[in-house]
Amino acid sequence: MTAPDSDGLLAEQLLRLTRRVHRIQKRHLEHRDLGITPAQSRLLRTLAHWGSPPRMADLAERLEVVPRAVTTLVDGLEAAGKVRRVPDSANRRVIRIELTDDGRAALRELRGARRSAAEEILAPLTDEQRAVLGGLLDTLIDGPDTGEGRRTG
Template sequence: MDSPDPDGLLAEQLLRLTRRLQRIQSRQLEPAGITPAQFRLLRIVAQYDRAPRMADLAQRLDVVPRAVTTLVDGLEASGRVRRVPDPDSRRVVRVEITEEGTATLRSLRNGRRAAAEEILAPLTADQRDVLGGLLTALVDGMPERRC
């Protein structure tokens, strides 16, 4: 009989937790009529001081520009972002978050905190601190990502 594979078990546990997080996120995003990719784009747009160019967003998301166009189309149709001309170049389009987008983002962030609390509920404060340190070590050890 094979001996237990601790790394395999750990990987399976991480995958199960990831799927649980995705289910919770989908449950929260569905009533808002927003996809996880749109939520990510909305978060990124909100981080900029000046409305980002579509090309900036594609780079940050690590996707082709056409994918950003599709995401922006959906968010614009729902009133969460708007395209604005670049004052320095007529060929450049920028994307800015609207008040509706900011309200959606605030609501969804509150939902994420509630989801995290649901998942972390079985842990003590000390266990949460340890988990936070371990996750930081894992994230910091990953190759550099734009988002």
């Protein structure tokens, strides 16, 4: 059994790694001058994996944020030409969000920045260590979720 102090140390290491990943990704994004925040990047990636354009409420649920946070993100991305609001064909009162061509191009740039950042972060690891890390991360990601509260952005 793991001692509580070592669990606390592991949690701190995970938080420090997460911050490092964000810092490095941000640096790689700044070199590409996309003018997209990490939260907007996350929304674009979520849109890209959706089959048909989702409603804002669907996005809020998937992103685990309050609907107002999605409205703010969509407003910024729409002003930048990365997404657009479109009426639902079955119910004109429902508004859906879809990627524009500029949004898809931005996603390609974002993927490149993420890939470059990942290469930098993982460079010290051997292929075997990367495989072990991937397995451990999958175990943690797929673990029980307490579902405590929603993020606000």
